[in-house]
Amino acid sequence: MTDPGAAQEEMERLAREIERHNRLYYENAAPEISDAEYDQLYRRLEELETAFPLFADPASPTRRVGGAPSEGFQQIRHPIPMLSIDDLFEIPEEELDKIEAKTGERPPKEQELIQFYRRLQKGLGAERVPVTIEPKIDGVAVSIVYREGRLDYAATRGDGTTGDVITDNIRTIRSIPFALPGDAGAPAVLEIRGEVFMPNEAFARMNEERDEEGLPTFANPRNSTAGTLKLLDPREVAKRPLDFIAHGLGLVEGGEIGSITEFHALLDRIGIRKNTPVWEADSVEAVIAAVRALDEQRHGFDYGTDGAVIKVIDRDAQQQLGYTSRAPRWAAAYKYPPEQKETTLLDITVQVGRTGKLTPVAELDPVLVSGTTVRRATLHNESFINEKHIGIGDRVLIQKAGEIIPEVIRVVAKKGGDEARFSMHDHLKGVCPVCSGPIERRETLSGSKSDQRTIVTHFCVNFECPAQVASRMRQFVSRKALDIEGIGTIVAEKLVERGLIHSPLDLFEIPEATLGALNLGTDENPRMLGDKNAAKIVQTRERAAREMPLSRWLFAMGISQVGESAARELSRLHRNFREIAESELLAELRTLKTGERKEDHPLLAPYEIASEVGPAVANSALDFFQSRAGQAVLHRLEELGIDPRSDNYAPKPSDTVGTVGKTLAGKTLVITGSLSAPRDEIAAKIFAAGGKVSGSVSKNTHYLLAGEGGGSKFDKAVSLGVPVISEDDLNAMLTSGSAAAEEP
Numbered sequence: 001m002t003d004p005g006a007a008q009e010e011m012e013r014l015a016r017e018i019e020r021h022n023r024l025y026y027e028n029a030a031p032e033i034s035d036a037e038y039d040q041l042y043r044r045l046e047e048l049e050t051a052f053p054l055f056a057d058p059a060s061p062t063r064r065v066g067g068a069p070s071e072g073f074q075q076i077r078h079p080i081p082m083l084s085i086d087d088l089f090e091i092p093e094e095e096l097d098k099i100e101a102k103t104g105e106r107p108p109k110e111q112e113l114i115q116f117y118r119r120l121q122k123g124l125g126a127e128r129v130p131v132t133i134e135p136k137i138d139g140v141a142v143s144i145v146y147r148e149g150r151l152d153y154a155a156t157r158g159d160g161t162t163g164d165v166i167t168d169n170i171r172t173i174r175s176i177p178f179a180l181p182g183d184a185g186a187p188a189v190l191e192i193r194g195e196v197f198m199p200n201e202a203f204a205r206m207n208e209e210r211d212e213e214g215l216p217t218f219a220n221p222r223n224s225t226a227g228t229l230k231l232l233d234p235r236e237v238a239k240r241p242l243d244f245i246a247h248g249l250g251l252v253e254g255g256e257i258g259s260i261t262e263f264h265a266l267l268d269r270i271g272i273r274k275n276t277p278v279w280e281a282d283s284v285e286a287v288i289a290a291v292r293a294l295d296e297q298r299h300g301f302d303y304g305t306d307g308a309v310i311k312v313i314d315r316d317a318q319q320q321l322g323y324t325s326r327a328p329r330w331a332a333a334y335k336y337p338p339e340q341k342e343t344t345l346l347d348i349t350v351q352v353g354r355t356g357k358l359t360p361v362a363e364l365d366p367v368l369v370s371g372t373t374v375r376r377a378t379l380h381n382e383s384f385i386n387e388k389h390i391g392i393g394d395r396v397l398i399q400k401a402g403e404i405i406p407e408v409i410r411v412v413a414k415k416g417g418d419e420a421r422f423s424m425h426d427h428l429k430g431v432c433p434v435c436s437g438p439i440e441r442r443e444t445l446s447g448s449k450s451d452q453r454t455i456v457t458h459f460c461v462n463f464e465c466p467a468q469v470a471s472r473m474r475q476f477v478s479r480k481a482l483d484i485e486g487i488g489t490i491v492a493e494k495l496v497e498r499g500l501i502h503s504p505l506d507l508f509e510i511p512e513a514t515l516g517a518l519n520l521g522t523d524e525n526p527r528m529l530g531d532k533n534a535a536k537i538v539q540t541r542e543r544a545a546r547e548m549p550l551s552r553w554l555f556a557m558g559i560s561q562v563g564e565s566a567a568r569e570l571s572r573l574h575r576n577f578r579e580i581a582e583s584e585l586l587a588e589l590r591t592l593k594t595g596e597r598k599e600d601h602p603l604l605a606p607y608e609i610a611s612e613v614g615p616a617v618a619n620s621a622l623d624f625f626q627s628r629a630g631q632a633v634l635h636r637l638e639e640l641g642i643d644p645r646s647d648n649y650a651p652k653p654s655d656t657v658g659t660v661g662k663t664l665a666g667k668t669l670v671i672t673g674s675l676s677a678p679r680d681e682i683a684a685k686i687f688a689a690g691g692k693v694s695g696s697v698s699k700n701t702h703y704l705l706a707g708e709g710g711g712s713k714f715d716k717a718v719s720l721g722v723p724v725i726s727e728d729d730l731n732a733m734l735t736s737g738s739a740a741a742e743e744p
């Protein structure tokens with residue numbers, strides 16, 4: 001394997017990465033990677049920890065159960081920890097090939113499952129161990145406690161030990177009874193654990209409705225469920241189509257439940273939906289058969305599944321097998337690999353994205369994959385097609401990445417004749433397929449230092465390309481940009497389709513009556529946007545024009561490279577759009593060579609420019625504002641009387657002129673734990689005082705603002721010697737100016 005030094009480094013990196021994905025998944029309900037990718041990282045870390053136990057960190061994410069409880073809810077300690085469950089993976093074909101080549105023997109792909117069952121047999125000293133096999137539901141785990149037959153409280157899993165009390169939200173779920181039937185023989189204290197989820201169809205319908213109302217849509221039912229359970233207003237929760245399925249037991253007092261079979265019978269008597277279908281098996285062969293049978297059926301369920309859970313039926317046997325620090329030894333989850341299907345690549349078409357990016361799309365002979373019919377799949381870019389030698393007519397293997405976006409994995413049979421390389425430029429005859437505008441070829445480097453590749457992408461560079469306007473519009477009005485309400489994808493598309501909008505700024509000139517009469521349906525079957533929605537749009541667009549600061553406007557423009565934090569930093573360095581367009585600072589910055597430090601540059605050094613703004617951002621921002629399209633935008637804003645101002649202008653932290661009242665100028669703070677107000681509000685105060693807020697603690701952090709219950713960030717700050725301050729300290733700094741006085 002790797003040498004110890006490299007292993008230790010990799011372990012630290014993996015731990016950080018896994019912690020970040022945990023937060024995204026558990027706390028923000030916004031994962032960036034698929035479960036399979038997460039599992040891979042996790043497994044790699046486990047593998048290294050086994051190989052190098054000396055370096056294994058006792059606080060490694062492999063030793064904990066999940067994320068931290070969120071703010072706003074009361075917390076409760078689970079009477080019995082809500083543990084995780086160990087995963088068993090199917091061994092991929094390629095891996096089996098390798099093992100066979102080396103050892104001459106080909107293990108079954110269910111080997112990990114077989115080993116798990118053998119451990120049960122050994123642990124209990126029995127040949128036949130009765131187990132159940134049931135679906136692993138892709139929802140959000142909750143604990144529901146009944147006391148004397150009445151719903152006492154419900155809580156999220158939280159970090160496994162402590163969770164949020166979400167009783168009011170859980171009460172909105174109709175299938176969860178408030179009281180259990182008196183004759184059901186339920187124990188005096190009964191903690192039922194299970195998954196809250198959003199049925200697939202109801203989820204799709206809700207997302208469509210949200211989109212029409214201009215509300216942000218959810219990526220998948222799981223995120224949507226997690227987001228819903230975090231809402232503080234149960235009336236809002238009640239509007240969302242949540243459901244519940246029970247799959248386990250927590251605390252039981254004043255009654256005996258001796259087995260899973262008895263538990264299921266009890267669920268039937270008290271009318272709580274149990275997890276079905278469920279198989280019983282008492283041999284390895286029968287377990288494998290059940291796992292396979294479930295795989296056949298699971299795509300027809302009304303919720304997502306990515307595995308089968310295998311559990312020992314008898315509760316005494318469960319106790320005998322016991323627990324590791326993170327999971328029971330008597331249960332495991334067998335994870336199904338994402339379903340892959342073979343089909344024919346009929347054609348390659350090209351889609352134009354919001355930024356003008358031209359994405360090649362595989363037009364496929366329709367096939368059913370993981371429950372939906374797939375007709376199209378992404379081919380990413382020209383380089384991807386050529387590296388994989390993909391050609392029209394070939395038989396290709398496809399799968400759904402991260403459960404949603406279908407992608408082509410590889411060619412299984414060449415049918416497309418010769419190996420002619422795919423050229424986007426030739427394919428499109430040099431023009432955008434939507435607007436016939438000019439296209440531009442860009443090369444970017446990707447991969448690690450040792451394995452660097454050039455990726456060729458193409459862009460439509462016509463700012464007014466209609467394919468881009470609707471999606472630019474969505475970015476323009478989004479909550480983090482100008483926060484103009486009432487414009488979802490459908491409304492945006494219709495505005496463009498009906499010729500009311502050629503550029504997002506046109507939105508400011510559409511009369512209210514015209515908006516109200518906008519037909520969202522078809523000519524035969526019209527459906528108007530309505531007066532109420534029109535009024536909302538007009539009201540919020542006026543607010544955007546009058547009040548939204550420069551940073552929001554910058555982000556709203558959707559300039560390549562200029563995300564939220566870069567926009568914020570640009571607005572700290574400039575007063576308005578004109579200053580950015582003519583910025584000498586950015587002109588210097590764009591010429592900075594790789595390896596050259598801003599700190600060493602005579603013109604740049606006094607500014608202490610944050611890493612969010614580097615040569616690439618400077619270049620992109622100047623390119624935009626100096627282009628004809630950008631100049632037209634500035635001119636148009638002037639005509640409309642819109643002149644957004646910076647609300648955090650403090651270009652030189654040492655320059656007292658710019659920092660009057662800016663007591664936190666140049667300071668970066670990280671926030672952790674629960675505070676007296678939502679983080680957004682506290683962050684706004686910090687911004688207003690010229691400071692910045694970052695998501696993670698590093699040696700560049702000036703202060704950690706810690707509320708109740710700060711966890712890993714707190715430890716990190718202490719270990720890096722970053723000063724930890726309280727909310728009172730912050731308030732003192734905001735008023736006295738002590739922070740700006742002492743330079744770092």
Ligand code: IVH
Nearest residue numbers: 083084085134135136137141247248309328
């Ligand atoms: S039983 C002691 N059964 O998967 C743990 N869990 O990694 C026993 N989950 O968040 C768990 N479907 O909420 C069990 N049929 C099922 C499940 C299931 C989903 C969730 C569970 C937990 C996670 C465990």
